């Protein structure tokens with residue numbers, strides 16, 4: 001669960017003033033915010049919104065209405081059927097659709113899930129459509145370091161290659177809750193968990209890329225809400241254990257951390273000459289359970305208008321596929337995408353010093369927990 005819709009509701013006026021507001025990739029959020037605030041959008045914003053509504057393609061040739069199936073049409077089965085991918089958060093929403101299309105394209109799937117019954121239902125549904133699908137289910141709770149370690153040990157013991165890692169799982173905690181390791185739950189799940197998972201699988205990805213000559217690709221699923229995090233509120237110790245908790249802020253901070261993680265790690269991967277790339281994406285505002293849950297905020301007719309701006313899960317997973325599989329993004333590293341096009345992220349998300357600082361703090365935290373076998377680049 002995540003607050004992308006309520007966040008747009010709460011901060012609509014900030015959103016309209018942001019530099020991203022009139023851009024191709026954020027017109028959906030800005031226009032949606034304008035509707036919810038009963039404001040009439042500006043001319044530029046209207047133009048951008050009409051472009052968005054019409055699904056006019058950006059420079060990549062894809063746009064807001066592009067689906068996962070369309071982005072992956074250009075990938076040959078002889079290529080995709082060689083690949084192995086791990087995708088977190090595949091038991092619902094955008095992740096479930098990502099898993100379905102990956103399997104349809106012949107990619108071997110490893111699905112880490114905290115609810116294995118839910119994962120088994122998903123596997124059955126995928127198998128009905130793609131009987132050839134090779135799907136392995138393993139347990140993980142991304143909010144627990146110990147659980148991530150167990151998952152990685154199990155996965156690595158299978159001796160499989162790893163070409164694609166999709167860090168998609170997302171948690172929004174309205175009230176202040178703590179993980180097993182005693183860190184704020186949204187930050188622990190969305191950022192710390194994916195950071196550790198990535199670190200523990202990185203050597204395997206680099207090794208696979210070297211052996212197969214196929215570039216490894218990591219996708220961090222972030223959100224446009226990263227854009228509203230203020231610099232003075234982005235303090236590591238406060239994010240681990242906040243004094244004044246605000247669920248939306250905690251979620252947005254974790255999504256900013258996802259981008260900073262991608263930026264810093266991409267620099268380290270380049271320096272190491274590893275044939276592995278990491279990028280971040282904003283999926284768009286997608287019709288998942290959360291958006292329907294918040295229908296009560298507005299009237300039916302306003303919801304009808306606003307819902308025209310929401311994406312389907314297939315459209316919402318398209319950017320992930322553009323980054324994970326499409327030949328156009330080969331060699332692209334450390335970038336941020338929305339609507340299958342490279343896009344601007346906030347100044348804070350682009351701050352290299354901030355990214356390195358966050359990475360160092362996270363590494364120190366993980367070292368304090370002393371993980372044997374974890375390789376972290378220095």
Ligand SMILES: NC(=O)c1ccc[n+]([C@@H]2O[C@H](COP(=O)([O-])OP(=O)(O)OC[C@H]3O[C@@H](n4cnc5c(N)ncnc54)[C@H](OP(=O)(O)O)[C@@H]3O)[C@@H](O)[C@H]2O)c1
Nearest residue numbers: 001004089091092093094141142143169170223285286288
């Ligand atoms: N939907 C949007 O409008 C939107 C907008 C911007 C960004 N995003 C991002 O897109 C991603 C997918 O979101 P969604 O809309 O598809 O959300 P969703 O339907 O709520 O799915 C979230 C997934 O994450 C899993 N998850 C949560 N906590 C976990 C944990 N501790 N360990 C393992 N798995 C955990 C959930 O597993 P369970 O099934 O066990 O709960 C579920 O599979 C998230 O990163 C979200 O932040 C979404």
